[in-house]
Amino acid sequence: MVIGRELYSQTILPSFSGFLSIIILKRIGEVMKKVAVIMGSDSDLPVVEKTINKLAEFGVPHEVHVYSAHRTPSETANFTKNAQANGFGVIIAAAGKAAHLAGAIAANTILPVIGIPIKSSTLDGLDALLSTVQMPSGIPVATVAIDGAENAALLAVSILSLEDSQLAEKLTLFRSGAAAKVLEKNRIIEEKFNFKE
Numbered sequence: 666m667v668i669g670r671e672l673y674s675q676t677i678l679p680s681f682s683g684f685l686s687i688i689i690l691k692r693i694g695e696v697m698k699k700v701a702v703i704m705g706s707d708s709d710l711p712v713v714e715k716t717i718n719k720l721a722e723f724g725v726p727h728e729v730h731v732y733s734a735h736r737t738p739s740e741t742a743n744f745t746k747n748a749q750a751n752g753f754g755v756i757i758a759a760a761g762k763a764a765h766l767a768g769a770i771a772a773n774t775i776l777p778v779i780g781i782p783i784k785s786s787t788l789d790g791l792d793a794l795l796s797t798v799q800m801p802s803g804i805p806v807a808t809v810a811i812d813g814a815e816n817a818a819l820l821a822v823s824i825l826s827l828e829d830s831q832l833a834e835k836l837t838l839f840r841s842g843a844a845a846k847v848l849e850k851n852r853i854i855e856e857k858f859n860f861k862e
């Protein structure tokens with residue numbers, strides 16, 4: 666018959682160590698997914714740098730590439746088809762003019778794709794905006810504003826936060842910081858212009 670301490674060591678301890686190893690294994694498996702930042706040309710970099718910097722600020726692992734939907738279609742498709750297996754969780758695609766990069770990428774992966782329309786032409790980026798945002802039904806691209814590079818990173822952070830509580834905490838803090846800045850500006854404006862009795 667097993668009693669007292671012996672019972673504890675035979676039942677509780679093994680199950681506790683099993684529990685611990687499950688936690689450890691879970692933590693090992695919880696390596697944050699990477700974000701792929703792809704731009705159609707290196708001429709997009711001055712805008713895309715804001716995406717890269719914001720991802721770095723949040724400590725999100727990322728890779729940056731120049732792949733073009735029309736100049737290097739095979740390389741673009743090849744990278745995209747292997748992206749999920751290579752540890753990516755989100756793809757950000759920045760392109761200008763007839764900007765079909767984000768759509769071409771979305772066609773080859775079920776990962777969420779965020780498109781940044783780049784203002785790189787005489788049409789002030791409206792061409793890129795429409796090319797990126799007007800995806801036909803079935804293959805979506807989450808499109809941010811023209812040159813909305815920072816928001817693209819923040820949306821990627823938001824997506825990855827669903828599976829990462831620490832990242833979610835950072836994003837919440839970031840939002841609180843932004844709110845505090847607005848409230849401070851409001852305080853200054855109110856003080857300057859509002860009538861006080």
Ligand code: RP5
Nearest residue numbers: 705706708760761762783785
């Ligand atoms: C797009 O064409 C690129 O994303 C870039 O915004 C635009 C112009 O490319 P470059 O001619 O500067 O290489 O494919």
